[in-house]
Amino acid sequence: MTIKHYLQFSDLTLSEYEYLIERARIIKQKFKNYEPYHPLQDRTLVMVFEKSSTRTRLSFEAGMHQLGGTAIYLNTRDSQLGRGEPIEDAAQVMSRMSDIIMVRTFGHDIIERFAAYSRVPVINGLTNEHHPCQVFADVFTFIEHRGSIKGKTVTWIGDANNMLYSWLQAAEVFGFHVNVSTPKGYDIDYRLVSPDHSHFTHFDNPADACEGAHLVTTDVWTSMGFEEENAVRKKAFANWNVDTDKMRRAAPDALFMHCLPAHRGEEVTAEVIDGPQSVVWDEAENRLHVQKALLEYLVKGTV
Secondary structure, three states, rough: OOOOOOHHHOOOHHHHHHHHHHHHHHHHHHHHHHHOOOOOOEEEEEEEEOOOOOOOHHHHHHHHHHHHOEEEEEEEHHHHHHHHOOOHHHHHHHOOOOOEEEEEOOOOOHHHHHOOOOOOOOOEOOOOOOOOHHHHHHHHHHHHHOOOOOOOOOEEOOOHOOOHHHHHHHHHHHHOOEEEEEEOOOOOOHHHHHOOOOOEEOOOOOHHOOOOOEEEEOOOOOOOOOEEEEEEEEHOOOOOOOOOOHHHHHOOOOEEEOOOOOEOOOOHHHHHHHOOOOOOHHHHHHHHHHHHHHHHHHHHHHO
């Protein structure tokens, strides 16, 4: 089978996502029913971490074991990558000893270089520019709770980060619209979006961006790698928090999502993230299920 990598959301077609959503639903039901399902027996996932993680490591490692395979954790500090081994060399060696590789790193060019020299599928566990697995889990969560996301409105409040760029790609694939509100100076980098801007609208006022939305989502104000900007960001983002007033502007049955970890009192109030519209815990759990479907698909193809 031709090697297929998953480096950004647009790497898969709508029909592939529809297949994966159904597979994730089936695999999740098996998990809930304690039904053993081991399609990846004797297969190995290598997980390469340059950035720290909770949900990414747990969901991939547990998921691979639940599928009957083995997961191996590698931190760049504890491997030859941390001593300057070329990415291209590491990719060739790791891909000769495993069946699929997940990489969580900084610049997207790193994972692209890695994938170019890998003999097995490579999954993006997060880069500075893209976070496709998280947004896939978010879309799956919306569909679980509200049905089709086609034609719906998703509101993004916060800076233009990897989550937003994956949401914008998802909007093109699934046919929904994104209302974007970013503080000045933290705007969209148009080099990272498609020339067709019809799938999103920018709002200067974050409350206006929530008007009629079916889903409101956000992220921490200071992402990994930008910690030295924390004080400046707190001041710039002061009005870009999701509170009950903003959620009232959304549709009555609107959902709230957050990729976690969350800082209550900053990007979201406790009343919202711990309130009845929040589905953040389902969203977090669904990383496990959609990634299991993705692992199965990239290793075995359709089943």
